[in-house]
Structure formats: C-alpha cells, structure tokens
Amino acid sequence: MAACLQLWQCKLARPFDSLPVRRSIPLSLRCSAAPSSSKPTRSYSITLIPGDGIGPEIISVAKDVLVLAGYLEGIKYDFREMLMGGAALDATGLPLPHETLSAAKQSHAVLLGAVGGYKWDRNDKHLKPETGLLQIRKELGVFANLRPATVYSPLVDASTLKREVAEGVDIMLIRELTGGIYFGEPRGFGTNDNGEEIGFNTEIYATHEIDRIAHFAFKVAQKRRRKLCSVDKANVLEASMLWRKRFLAIAQEYPDVELSHMYVDNASMQLIRDPKQFDTMVTNNIFGDILSDEASMVTGSIGMLPSASLGASGPGLFEPIHGSAPDIAGQDKANPFATVLSAAMLLRYGLGEEKAAERIENAVMDTLNRGFRTGDIYSAGTKLVGCKQLGEEILKSVESNVPAGAAAV
C-alpha cells in the first residue's frame, strides 16, 4: 500500500497561483487523446465513498476527472464504491460497515465525499454518520491532515475579504486528526453533584502524538516558506501547554524553520485581518476543524478547500473539508472543486503521481480562467453552471492540459 509519509516529503510547495490558462480541446476528442507518459501503465485500487447529501454528486465529478487525468498519464484504477455515514446506516445499521473499512485498508487510497444529514442528527453517538468518519480516520491512522487554503487569482473577488487582503493567500493548515478532544477519554453523559445532567469530553494529547505532528509540520514548512505558526491555547489548557513545550523542543531539530506560537482566539482574528502573514500553520484537532472552515472563506468558498489525511503507512484518506450540505443536496448546485482538488492530492500524496496531480490542478485553474462558476463562487461577469456542467468543463481542461506558464486571461 502507498507509504504516505514518504510520498509527501518531495511534493509540498506548489504555487497554485502561477498556474496556466486554457486552450480547450473538444470533449469529443477525449478518447482519441493519447497517454502522454512514457512510463508503463500503473494500476491502483481506490476506495470511493460518496457518502450523503452532495457526496454522490461531487464524487461522480471527481471520479471522472481522476479517470481522465489518469488515462492521459498512463494510470489505471480499480475502483470499489463503498458505503459510509447515513447511507451505510440505512443499508446496514452501522455508520462504518466492516466491508468498507476492510476495502479502505486494502486499497492504495480512499476518496470520500461527505457524510451526515438531518435524518440522522438525533441518533445516538455510535449511530451517527459522523462517528463512521471518525472511526475510519482512527483506523487508518491518518494523524496528519493537510488543508491548503489557496486564493486562486480568478476568485479574488469571490472572497468576502477585500481584494488586497485576499490576493496571494497561500496557507497550508495542518490539523492533527486522530487525537485531542475528538477521541479523549473520559467522555459521555452523567449527573453532577446537584443532580443536573452533564455532558463531557476530554482534550488530551500524549507526547508521541504531539511529536509526530510536529515533525510532520516542520518538514512541510521546510518545503514551503519555512515559517511555521503553531496555534494553541497554552494560556489556559494543559494539553496546549504540553503541545507548546514539545514544539519548542522539536524546533531545535529544524533551525531553518521560523517557529511562532499564537493563541487560537488571536489566530482566528488574524486569519481575517491579514491572512498573508501565514505560511504553514499547525494545530490540534478541534482548532484545526474550526480554523479551516474560517480559512476557506478567505478563498471564496468552503467548496474550494480539499484535504489529504496521511499516516505513517497505509492508504491516505482524501476528502473536501466541507460537509454533506443537505440544504443544496440533489439540486446540482454543489461546487465540486474541493473534491476534484482532493483527487489531485490523492494522486500526489497518496500515489506519488505528480504529473496527473498537476494536470488536475492546472485544469481547475483553467476552468476558473474560462469563467465557469457554481453559485457559491459566482460573481458578475462569470458563467453560472451546475455541478455536472462544471465537471464537464473541468474534463475539457484536463484533456487540453494547458502548459504551466501560459498567460492568464
């Protein structure tokens, strides 16, 4: 199976903003386009988990993109589509059926849409769709979650921030994914001394969990602009105090990286005030969840942020950071870019297929340059399309594979 941590080490700093523009080839020519790679055909097994809500719509687009980019770069896939979340609960009674976990573990990489929805919101914890997601992350051991927040130049005006604040933002947010309050014990419900009902969770980190995410983050920062900001709440929380202590100790091994620390409340303000001050950020599970949604709005929409979750070995898990968006599910309104970009991360970090990954990232930029937008990133003068049509436009751009360096429209 793909050894994730080895693969990402050589592939981390990509200036998305200098990506190319269009020269589109008609879709009818798609099948006549010949694979460009001189390497022999490589074959990978991929577990696809569409999930709930908009999940099936965005996975369908991302799968087509993965197949075409792969074909053109000499890659074949063996896809297995599996159930998780609400869809799995309805079919099997479990949010993460054994067959899904087993398929995921046996594959080279897992591509996930999203899980959750109103129908299951009142379920007990062990029967919530989201519990399936937490279980698969834990079982795959994917402790390091990369959530890049990049402002694509054609989308500057989609940002809720002023152009001069948003332009050029390129942040790699690293979220610890298998520890902290999400998994800490004790947790549950009970009764306090007054007989009042209580709910409780535990924010807990052991040294080895902090050390491995710290090494990961320093290495990522080394491949980027060598600035690492560790976000914590060390003025209040013991788990954060240990976090900061270990980051300070491990920093000695990375003298070429400038380490800074920021309290999470300040960080959430600074992300909106001056996001360009950040290069690589690293934080715990819960702060990373919240800050990544916030960072997504700097880029224009939560529909733009992909993610890669990697472990020490075994398959990686690739998914957009957003949820199942039940408010727009089934309406062909979902923005598929975050999932398509997650597929690119799968190729780069999960399979080491850099050329196919670049082909997809170039295609995203090209599609944006040609003016196509879903509603969440629409602005005057651009072309409003649905999820499916945007998928078709991305495929045209994948096929045309405009070389990097072409002038922007």
Ligand SMILES: NC(=O)c1ccc[n+]([C@@H]2O[C@H](COP(=O)([O-])OP(=O)(O)OC[C@H]3O[C@@H](n4cnc5c(N)ncnc54)[C@H](O)[C@@H]3O)[C@@H](O)[C@H]2O)c1
């Ligand atoms: N990784 C996951 O599977 C994941 C992540 C977050 C939330 N969830 C679940 O999703 C459900 C809905 O949660 P929520 O509403 O808080 O968050 P959400 O991310 O699903 O949606 C928040 C808002 O963003 C919009 N949005 C999200 N993705 C979009 C896209 N690709 N294109 C256009 N608009 C998009 C939605 O329409 C909604 O208005 C819940 O059940 C939640 O637990 C799952």
Ligand SMILES: CC(C)[C@H](C(=O)O)[C@@H](O)C(=O)O
């Ligand atoms: C659905 C939920 C469990 C999940 C999380 O909190 O990790 C989501 O918000 C995310 O960001 O991937």
Ligand SMILES: [Mg+2]
């Ligand atoms: Mg989240």
